[in-house]
Amino acid sequence: MSMSLDSHIEKVLWTQDQILDRVAQIASQITLDFKAAPDPPLFVGVATGAFLFLADLVKKVQLPLSVDLVRAQSYGSGTLSNGAPSISLDLKLDVKGKHVILVEDIVDTGCTLSCLIEHLEAKGVSSVSICAFLDKPTRRKVHIKLVGDGKFYKGFECPDYFVVGYGMDFAELYRNLPYIGVLKSEFYK
Numbered sequence: 001m002s003m004s005l006d007s008h009i010e011k012v013l014w015t016q017d018q019i020l021d022r023v024a025q026i027a028s029q030i031t032l033d034f035k036a037a038p039d040p041p042l043f044v045g046v047a048t049g050a051f052l053f054l055a056d057l058v059k060k061v062q063l064p065l066s067v068d069l070v071r072a073q074s075y076g077s078g079t080l081s082n083g084a085p086s087i088s089l090d091l092k093l094d095v096k097g098k099h100v101i102l103v104e105d106i107v108d109t110g111c112t113l114s115c116l117i118e119h120l121e122a123k124g125v126s127s128v129s130i131c132a133f134l135d136k137p138t139r140r141k142v143h144i145k146l147v148g149d150g151k152f153y154k155g156f157e158c159p160d161y162f163v164v165g166y167g168m169d170f171a172e173l174y175r176n177l178p179y180i181g182v183l184k185s186e187f188y189k
């Protein structure tokens with residue numbers, strides 16, 4: 001395997017500059033929307049894919065806030081979902097009565113987020129908002145029901161490609177790309 005990272009990429013869908021501009025816009029919107037809330041919001045990143053987005057996002061939100069992580073297992077190492085996800089790493093913080101913003105890399109079928117929302121709702125959260133960096137609306141299988149007065153924030157609508165970079169992997173590689181791209185077909189193996 002060639003070790004030059006960029007040489008694995010067929011095409012770039014969003015550059016690092018485009019990503020950071022959009023993240024700053026979303027962060028401003030969240031700052032506005034939660035400014036009047038009585039308690040600091042809790043940002044819950046979905047590991048591992050959301051780690052870069054979560055980091056960039058919270059640095060730009062001008063509010064006191066907390067951060068936690070969850071992990072949901074839904075994909076194997078390939079590009080196809082294996083159905084109903086399960087929670088394999090639970091929250092550290094108590095979320096009862098909290099306004100949670102679930103931070104996700106990409107919404108595809110919607111199964112992962114629906115499962116996580118149900119999980120949070122059962123713990124007694126006040127609201128659940130979604131902040132997804134990418135959305136593939138044409139591939140949705142389940143309707144995503146927010147909790148309380150939760151909102152849906154998204155970065156970009158993604159065409160129906162399997163994308164990598166900015167936290168997202170193929171077989172646990174490419175998460176460190178600072179942009180979003182599509183791999184050359186020889187590397188989807």
Ligand code: 5GP
Pocket residue numbers: 046049074075081104105106107108109110111112113161162163164168169170
């Ligand atoms: P869903 O449960 O909505 O079908 O899938 C959500 C998860 O599948 C995402 O959090 C992400 O980890 C993975 N996923 C969906 N589409 C893509 C994609 O195009 N690229 C990568 N790397 N992961 C994806």
Ligand code: MG
Pocket residue numbers: 046047048049050104105106
């Ligand atoms: Mg994910």
